[in-house]
Each structure stands twice: as structure tokens, then as C-alpha cells.
Amino acid sequence: MAEQGSYVTPGTEYTRDQRYIATRITRDGRDGYAVEPGRYRLVVSRACPWASRAVVVRRLLGLEQVLSMGIAGPTHDARSWTFDLDPGGVDPVLGIERLQDAYFTRIPGYDKGITVPAIVDTRDGAVVTNDFAQMTLDLETEWTEHVREGAPDLYPEPLRAEIDEVASLVFRDVNNGVYRAGFAGSQESYERAYRRLFDRLDWLEERLSGQRYLVGDTITEADVRLFTTLVRFDPVYHGHFKCNRNKLDEMPALWAYARDLFQTPGFGDTVDFVHIKQHYYCVHRDINPTGIVPLGPDLSGWLTPHGRESLGGRPFGDGTPPGPVAPGEEVPEGHRAG
Template sequence: MSDKGEYQRDLNYIPDRITADGRDGWPVEPGRYRLIVARACPWANRAVIVRRLLGLEPVLSMGIAGPVHDERSWSFDLDPDGRDPVLGIERLQEAFFKRDPDYPRGITVPAFVDVPSGQVVTNDFAQMTLDMSTEWTAYHRAGAPELYPEKLRDEIDDVAQKVFTDVNNAVYQCGFARSQEAYDHSYTKLFSRLDWLSERLADQRYLVGDTITEADVRLFTTLVRFDAVYHGHFKCNRQKLTELPVLWAYTRDLFQTPGFGDTIDFPQIKEHYYVVHKNVNPSGIVPLGPDVSGWLTPHDREQLGGRPFGDGTPPGPPVESERVPAL
């Protein structure tokens, strides 16, 4: 928290990477690593989507923590006996402490865990999805989209940084602000960027180029949570997403694209934010709304052209154990 009451995210994550050449000591190997996520978390949701789109399910297993955690860690309360069935741990904290018994920072998802040793490899959410696209190519499914094409990387990086600073993180800065000045600044920054995004997307289907890229994944996970939690819970209330015609249609377009909406669990999302953030919602009451049936209504964005998967194909249906409740 800054002197002015502005929420400041700790971006010091474990920097190790899983790479094709294993230069950090963690070579890409089928079955060796487990991706730990929580359906509620937008940062983890990115990794879930990218893994689905690239078809890495057969070589990279996924553990799903429950939506509610305490100050110690995310826990595996959704699993039988409250333990991850592969790692055998009750809390993600255990994997961090195996790596460093004195680990001093927050226990965050997503995280890659080395199954043989039980140690966390990295929780650097921004790099993890890029590496899934660029380092795991030998195991991408046939027809996997190119989410981080080399010729567009500078533009993707630029847009993604704007989205992170002014949207992904700004909603939290609104919600956790400790002064009117800090809240006003974050609110203005957020909606100015949403206006900019609306203008950018008014005549193009996707953020960069004519196909889905990493930039779209990063924006989607915030927008899909906007009306359910950020509008009310975090006071991001100039408009709802449903009142921003371009962004509402854009987000519905992605939601209805295989690999996006089929990763979203609205009940878990709401339970996490409204129960865990006691400083924002002391009662712990989880709202029944909003109505989510609109997510499946026509968006008409295909009129703008674009090819969601480029020369590739959509992913198949989620594996049975990873399905979310249908709307």
C-alpha cells in the first residue's frame, strides 16, 4: 500500500522457467509438471485457457484449488479428503515450502509444480502462459492456434502491458484503495482504458491482428468477472460491462469460443471475492446476481471478419474432470 493509500501488487515471483532446453534446470517433459490453478482467480484463468487452446492436457496435468482460502494458502478442498490427488498436499503452501522453507511472499496461483520433487517451479503468471506458447510447442495439439506469433509480439506486449496496468490491476486498485484520492485515480485510469479498448475493438474483432492472441486472453479474464464482482464489490461502477456495447459483444464472442467460456465458473468466482475479501465485504454475503443468461446471446462480432484460431482449429471439449457447470 502506498503512502497515498494506493494498492501496490507485489510482482516479485519465482522467476524460474520451464523451457525446451531446460536452461533453468526445468526442461519441458510430458507428465513431469502440474499446473495448479483456482477457477476464481483471473491470473490463473489465463493459464487454464492457454492450456486448453494449445491442447496441453495430455502432457500437463492440472490441479484445481477451491475458491476460498485463508492467509496461509489456497487449499484443495474440492478434492476427496481435501488433498490434491497427484501431489498429495492439502495446501499449495506445501509446494512453496518444499522449494524454500522460509518462502516470504504470498502463495499464489497459477503455479507450476514439479511432481517428482513436489517443489513449486514458478508462479510468474505472465511468463507462464508465454512459455506454454513458445517452449511447449513439441506437445501442442494438431491445429493449435499461434497465441504469441513472433511478428506481432511487440504489439501484443504493448497492448498487454496497457491492459495489465489500467484494467487487470486497476480493478484491484479500485477495490483495495485506502483513500478517496487513490480510488479516484484508479477509477479514472480504468474507465479511460476501457474507452480506449472500446474504440480499438469497434472495427476489429480481436486486439492484435485478426486472430485470438495472448492479449485477448489477458483482457478476457478481467472482463468476464466485471459485472459479477468488480462493478459492485470493487466499486468499478461507472458502467457495467453489459452497458459497454463493444466490450460486451467482444467478451461474449470470446466466451462462446471453445476454450474460454468453458473455463468459467461464476459461482466460484463470486464466492472467492465476496468471502475472502473481508475488508471489502465484512458480512461475507455472496450476491445471487447478476443474471448470466446473456452470455449466450448472439454477439454478431463475426461480421468484423477475423479467424479465431487462424489456420488452426478449435480445441475439443474439456476433459470430464475439468468441466464447469453449464449456464
């Protein structure tokens, strides 16, 4: 087995390395990279919650024909994500086996995390950006000339301040909070993260008891960011990361909210539960030394009625749902709920 990375430093609090390649792809190309159909490739793993944000946004906006997508396998070693799902283990567009090759093309000897999502310029094979938070905002605001007819406005200007505020709290205490608990190197740091996580989940439970979506009456960027953590909560974070005060399905409003989004085109049809579990339980060997992947939990509940329609709201606002998943991008049978 290839050498695995280390995720827990004994005696310390987990701190996420947020030194990303912050170059932006914009309408005017002010960072040297202009929006251009067919030029870029989005590299993701369906296992990764940060990458899954980009997968959902790309699908909701209908950018499949202008921004291709490469899917790395769910497990990786200490060096890099790999394209072991593709024939010969090589990405068919970039012609590389390891995502690190695209990073090294941009920055020789790149010494920070080889992370997904990453957008790669197919002209020279170099990573443009791996700044996952800015990436989806730019897809929503800089690529508007290329979105599908009926695409929703996921970052409406009048609501941006509130979306940013809610998303910041959710990132600190929930999206990253589960990692601060799971990768804690001491009992004290684990307990701090655990309490902050469930305090915020209680806050979200109350907020979502009276409104269908996090901000406004339509799906926004804030919902995408919360969803990718919630969908991993019971399969991974509850047990593997010791976030076990409650399971998601024991928090009524959050569980119904998560099912509502899961059953909305563009969300659940991008989720690969097999990849999610394989990644966390196989890669994090300092937490799960045996690499055994649990068979549970039962996923059929994701398809049960959620009743959130009674709260009103219009999922896509004045827009429409996305069409069928693009050929070749379907989640395999047996990897989905139900």
C-alpha cells in the same frame, strides 16, 4: 472461520507485490527445468483471473495430456490456497492439502504470496514458478512440440511487439486497475484508479469497434489476458470493487467482444461464475465483512448472439477449435452461464 488476509491498507494506494518465482520451464532446460510431458502439474483456481489465463491457454493448445491440472477451492485463508474440492482435501497427484507446502518445499519459509497459478514439479513436490505473465508465454513458445494438432499460434512472432504493448497497457489499467480501485486505501487513490480504468476501457471500446480481436485478425495472448478480467467485471468488479461507472453490458463493443470470446471453445467453458463470486465476496472480508455472496447478476446474456463475425477475423487462424473439455475438468452444472 480461519483467519482471513488483509487486502486494504488505510490511507495508501494499492501496489501489487510482483516478486514471483521467475524460474522458467524451457525446451532446453536452461533454468534447470526442461519441458517434459507428465512431469509438471499446473495448480490453479477457477476463481482467480491470473490463473484463468493459464487454464484457457492450456486448453486452447491442447496440453491436457502432458500438463496435468490441480484445481484449488475458490476460498482460502491468510495462509494458503487449499485443495478442498478433492476427496479428503488432498491434491491426488501432489498429496498435499495446502499449496503453501509446495512453496515451502522449494523455498523453506517462503515469505511472499502463495499464489496461483503455480507449476509444481511432481518429482519433488516443489513449485517451479508462479510467474503468471511469463508462464503462458512459455506454454505458447516452449511447449510447441507437445501442443495438439491444429493448435492456434497465440503469440505469433510478427505481432509480439504489439501484443506486448497492448497487454502492458491492459495489465496496468484494467487487469490490475480493478484491484487498484478495489483495494484502494484512500478516496484519492480510488478515484485515480477508477479514472484510469475507465479511460482504458473507453480506449478498448473504440479499438474493438472496428476490429474483432485486440491484435491482428486471430485470437492472441492479448485477448486471453483481457478476457479474464472482462468476464469478472459485472459479477464482481462493478459492485465489490466499486468500478461502477458502467457495467460491461453497457459498453457495446466490449460486451460483444467478451461474448464472442466466451462462446469460443476454450474460453467460456473454463469459467466458473460460482467460484468467482465466492472467492471475492468471501475472502475479501475487509471489503465485504458479512461474507454475503450476491445472487446476481443475470448471466444468460453471455450466450446471446454477438454479431462480431461481421468484422471478419478467424478465431484460430489456420488452426482449429479445441475438442471437448477433458473428463474431470468440466465446470459443474449451475456454475455456468445460462
